[in-house]
Amino acid sequence: MAADLVLDTAIRDWVLIPLSVVMVLIGVLRYFVSKLMRSSQLPDAKIVKEGQVIIRARNLRASANFIPSKSFRARKAYFGNEENGLLFVPKGQAQNAQAQMFSDPNMAMDMMKKNLSMIIPQTLTFAWVNFFFSGFVAAKIPFPLTQRFRSMLQNGIDYSTIDVSYVSSRSWYFLNMFGLRGLFSLILGEENATDDTQRMMQMSGFGFDPSKSLGAEKDGLDIIQHEWALPKFEQRAEATLRKLIS
Template sequence: AMAREHLLLDPAIRDWVVIPMVIMLVLVALGRNYVNQLIKSTPVITEESLGELRHKQVLQQSQRLRMNGRFLNDAAFNMRKSYMIRKKTGILREKVPGAANPMSNPMNMVDMMKGNIVYMLPNFAMMAFVGYFFSGFVCLKIPFPLPSNHFKLMMQRGVDLTSLDVSYVSSLSWYFLVTFGMNGIMRLIMGGDGEFDDAKMMQMQMGMGMGGAQQMGFNAEAAYKNEKEALGIAKHQWVADSAEKQLLGARYPEESSGEAIDLSNFSTSS
């Protein structure tokens, strides 16, 4: 059966289908990122935006304390922890506003619509281009077996062969795999977070379609509550407590048994 046989793929498919699709998708993602930066509205600094920035910085400070607190001694860690979560005066116990309604800021909605348009139009064009020029190709085989045929619809779009091994990838499926899997490559090329996370853009679109835009605002109240609980149960262990033992290893001396030390062999003369 074909499912048990290895297909010999033409090297021209690699040169004229696989590699060109990767290059085109990377170029489209770069162009989309630059266009999105050009059409984005100039941010307006308001009291609400400054307050949101302060809340996020407080959360980052608490998260850094939890993650890197092992480099502080017990007194320093407990002092900072008390500053963050002590009763009544702890900074994470301040009364902060809940999630803001994104619909109240029309500029954010306009920017969101611009981003969706910049995302959707190139995707529609690329899907039409790939479907017209590259449809019907089995372009590559993944280097590991898949457990069942449930992946067949995802890996072999446009190729209706029930006997084909599920580890072979069609050209249309390759397009989707590259589109949703190249975020790491784009981070290396562009640096930082950028505007090119396709999975995040699709989640935003689905959220808008299902009324989820109401939940997209920053909820400082819930974030403070979660971070306060996380910092409250955080365990602290100073890494320098066992630094000598880690450095010396087996040569680390055992605890003194209380016996007197003979100092007769030590000389104080120069």
Template sequence: MAEDLVLDTAIRDWVLVPLSIVMVLIGVLRYFVSKLMRSHKAPDQKIVKEGQVVIRARNLKAAANFIPAKSFKSRKTYFTNEENGLLHIPPGQAPNPQAQMFSDPNMATDMMKKNLSMIIPQTLTFAWVNFFFSGFVAAKIPFPLTQRFRSMLQNGIDLSTVDVSYVSSRSWYFLNLFGLRGLFSLILGEENATDDTQRMMQMGGGFGMDSSKSLGAEKDSLDIIQHDWVLPKFEQRAEAVLRKLMK
């Protein structure tokens, strides 16, 4: 039954290839548009400081055993004490990112710009594909696949009898949307790739990017750390080294 389906070469010439080309061109265009719109945002002093505090706390955690116990203890209190420790955030004062966003119009416009460069072209192309190319098979992949891939490859065709290795046009659009990243990194350079999937992740996580959380985590791990000065061991090791040298 699957062998019965013969795809018109016109489909290749007028759907498959143009769709891919359009997707690439849109990707490139979007890259340049977002580059134009990107605003250089000066980092906020508080955010910079929080990042540095986290790095320093991590260093302290990692190398705690290299400094004397007294020094470690004073640093630990400096970081974690309940009054004005660097890592201590008074309860209820943790900044709410949502509220922050509304209070800072810059942040909102930044979001808008990001969304503009991402969502608008995507909805437009999706509407375009949907309008012109929906509801037919556009390509066939040269290997068989299980039924589970049906929803991925045959979006827009509701026929359970068609073999899964046929790809509907709308699914071809999605495959292009997510699969062209490698090509973009070739065209636009390594880090410039317009990485949709990553950006979506950022969108999801970006709202809740909560610095107080990472500070709190560092505080907790500093609280439970046990100090065990390793320097006394070094005396014996140094002795061994010198003995070797004397031989």
């Protein structure tokens, strides 16, 4: 009996299509709003420098064997010096950076703007969908699915007898929310700001502490053993030359 559930065409015209259209329009609107609110923020010299120091120290660690040991020792001392080395972080300053990040009103403002442009439209649309379209079976996907997909596709409908391939309106909303990213990148250009998942990643990465990675690099440099690779190259060069001649 579940198989011959017939969906009214009015549901298609008044639920399925409006929902998708509204989702697209909201996505576009959000893109422009966030574009308006985005403030170009100048990178801080200290942070840039720390990033560059880490790159350089990583290079040094990775290819230390390619420079003479005298040069390596000089660099190691320069990076890991306890007084004013580049990788040395004075104690107590690490805490400071974190605190400064939160006390900086610009930073907090930026975060709030990002959050506003993300959370407010989402709650509003969700409430709107819930209010007008709750409980509809909006669509049917053309292939059968196992029971595990029920919570994904039939959110908001509590009948266990309906076949899983029917999609409820609320689930259709969720599918649209996450599935329209490809469409957005098509109509708004590659780097559109509506990428929610990416933004969430950024949020969790917030509070990243550069001094920690500086310390890690320093430890890495400390334990590295320098073994000049160049003497080996002489033999290898000889071998290549011999091969060339023969």
